[in-house]
Amino acid sequence: MNFAPSWNPQSALALQRREAMLARIQALRALEQRSADKSAExxxxxxKRGQLLPRERVGLLLDPGEPYLPLCSLAGYLQDTREAESSVPGGGMIAGIGFVRGVRCMVVASDSGIxxxxxxxxxxDKILRVQELALQNRLPFIHLVESAGANLMxxxxxxxxxxxALFRNLARLSAAGIPVITVQHGSGTAGGAYMPGLSDVVIMVRGRSxxxxxxxxxxxxxxxxxxxxxxxxxAEMHSAVSGLGEYLAEDDRHALGIAREVVARTGGAQPRPxxxxxxxxxxxxxxxxSNLREPVDMREVMVRLVDDGSLLEFKPLYGAATVCAQGSIAGHAVGFISNNGPIDVPGANKATHFIQWMCQLGQPIVYLQNTTGYxxxxxxxxxxxxxHGSKMIQAVTNATVPQFTIxxxxxxxxxNYGMCGRGYAPRFLFSWPSARTAVMGGEQAARTMQIVSEAALARKGVLPDAVQAKAQFDKIVNVFESQADAFYTSGLLLDDGVIDPRDxxxxxxxCLDTVAEAETKSVRPxxxxxxxx
Incomplete structure (x- = not known):
């Protein structure tokens, strides 16, 4: 059964939701810009040193005009300080997947401006995550290094x-037949020296490395x-005496040009649609x-993601609050699973059936999370x-096809578990600015604790203090709500980044191209x- 969309994006409610989403996107972009501005200081x-800023290095390395997927741009947000106005996201690293001389690569750069x-x-944690993605997706790993190492203060x-584990992963990548290339723009001390030491090819800059x-x-x-x-x-000593450096560059631009040539010689460029x-x-x-208690028909999301708006819904009349459907994205056949309400028994069984069906067909699964739970x-x-919920979790855990979560x-x-949350290792996981993640809603958690507390007092024959109870209630709500926010959870690397819904x-x-390319890529472990x- 093909789904026909009925949502009117010009309605008053739709326009209200649009403005709220745009405000969140603006806040997201401001946080990302905060990192760039801090580095640019x-x-x-x-x-004075004749060097390029870290983002300029990444820009020169990548092919101009080709797609680039930044990863974990909010890493560390609200973790270094609880002050939202002063917290600088990014984790001191720039990371993403892009193209270098036509080769899809994982690119990581030390944000040495910070x-x-x-x-x-x-x-x-961010670099460990992107190393994992490089290994899973057979992506050459290019590291632009300039780091003071561990902050001893x-x-x-x-x-x-x-x-x-950072160095262990470099060894694993190389052993898997995945090129590891380091451009040593500046210092690498103590453990940092093992970054070039565990690379396949190292490019050093005269007078700087x-x-x-x-x-x-x-x-x-x-x-x-x-x-x-x-x-x-x-750099000269390592290039001529120790042998740590394969190439000696005159400056950052020269080094990046050599890196592009090295990548081109790996033979990894592939045609792509x-x-x-x-x-x-x-x-x-x-x-x-903005209020997640308002209903949403997630089929309206699905139909706007697929090729030609063609969506085939699976078992639409059974377990209707759990939505399963098939479609294509950029020519890749995929299955979708989403939620129009809590996951009930029929919905869990339908999802389990559908996951196994997708595994039989060899089609990746995209989870669009919008669930209050089972x-x-x-x-x-x-x-x-x-x-029955456990059967669904079993299916998600053991699925034999790539899984992606939004x-x-x-x-x-x-x-969160049954819909392939971070703990279930989807290949990629991204959040919309509207996402909220928690064991339960803040008010629900506060009400639960209130009931438990009042019951405990009743057993002692004590009446609850209304003022104290209200303060405790508000405190619990605030804790849950602040930690549920997409920007906060992204700061903890519970996703691979917050994205504009339009993207x-x-x-x-x-991501589907990346995975499909990995499956066809020949490596020599x-x-x-x-x-x-």
């Missing part, structure tokens, strides 16, 4: 220990030996309400909601990665 220093590129806590032992296990201050403190930075780890224009993308601004209540429990609206309770079709097409010689 270092321009006088970079100009704290000299020192690795931030969420910056570590904010030292935490767990960051040191967990940071070892440094790589040493111990810089002059630590060397003198540890052994009493006195040496210059150039003697210990300069162009995405057709999307005439319905503006409608996507009008669909999601149905609760006596009737639902007696109908076996736990076991968090559009509510993502509450176990519905959803393009983002999904890009080895027992070990390429060793430095």
């Amino acid at each position: 270092a321009r006088p220093v970079f100009d 704290d000299a590129g020192a690795i931030q806590a969420m910056g570590l 904010r030292y935490r032992v767990e960051g040191f220990v967990q940071g070892g 440094r790589a040493f296990l111990a810089g002059p201050p630590l060397l003198k403190a540890a052994t009493g030996e006195v040496a210059t930075e150039e003697e210990l780890g300069g 162009k995405l057709e224009s999307d005439p319905n993308k503006e409608d996507l601004l009008t669909l999601m309400p 149905m609760v209540g006596k009737e639902s429990e007696q109908a076996g909601m736990i076991k 968090q559009c609206g509510a993502s509450f309770g176990a519905g 959803t079709r393009a983002v999904l097409a890009f 080895m027992q070990f990665g390429v060793a430095r010689m």
Whole structure:
């Protein structure tokens, strides 16, 4: 059964929702710009040294005019400080998937305009995530390095220990036959020196690149030996003496040009289709309400994402609050699963059936999250909601096709799990600015705790204090609501980025292309990665 859209994007309600969504998008862009502006404050220093700013380096590396998918741009937001006005997102890293000489690559750059590129806590998590994506999708990993290493003023032992995974992943990428290419724009000290050390090819910049296990201050403190930075780890020394560098560049531009040539020689360029224009993308601004209690027909979202608006709904009359449908995005056949209400027993069974059907067909699954969770209540429990919901979670967990998740609206309770939330490792997961994620709604959580507290007091024969109860209620609501916000959860890397709803079709097409290309790409795994010689 093909779905015929009925939503009027010009209605008063639609226009109201559009304005609210645009306000959120504007706030998102302001946060992203805050990172760029903070980094650009270092321009006088970079100009004096004859260097390019980190974003300029990324821009010169990438093919002009080709698509680029930034990743985790809000990493660390509200984690370094709880003050929304001063928190700088990004995790001190720039990361995304783009094209270099026609080759789809994962590109990561130290944002050395901020704290000299020192690795931030969420910056570590960010680079680990994009390394995982590079490994899953067989993407050459290009690292533009200029980092002060760990911030010793904010030292935490767990960051040191967990940071070892960064270097482990470089070795895994190389061993999997995936090129690892480093441009050493500046310093790499201690653990940072292993970034070039575990790369297949290293490009160094004369007079700027440094790589040493111990810089002059630590060397003198540890052994009493006195040496210059150039003697210990300069670009010319590593290119001519130690052999750590394969190529010696004269400046940043020259280094990036060499990197582009190295990538071109990997032979990884592949033809790819162009995405057709999307005439319905503006409608996507009008669909999601600010108040997630208002109903939304998620089929209206689906039909605006697929090719030619052609959508085949699966079992439309059974478990109708759970929507399953088939369509195509940029020529890729996909299955959609979404929610027009809580997931009930028929809905869970339908989704389980549909996931297995997609696995049999070999078609990726796109989850459009908008769920308050699994149905609760006596009737639902007696109908076996736990076991039927568990079957759906089993199917999501063990699906044999790539899965993609877009968090559009509510993502509450176990519905987050059954709809392939972060814990279920979808290949890519993005959020709309309207998304909210929590174990339950704030008022629901506060009301639950109020009932429990009042029952405990009643057993003691004590009457509740109305003022204290109201303060406790408001506090719980505030905690849940502040943490449910899409910008906050993205700051924790619970998604791969917050996107403009109008970009959803393009983002999904890009990700589907990436996965399809990975499945056809020929790599030559080895027992070990390429060793430095």
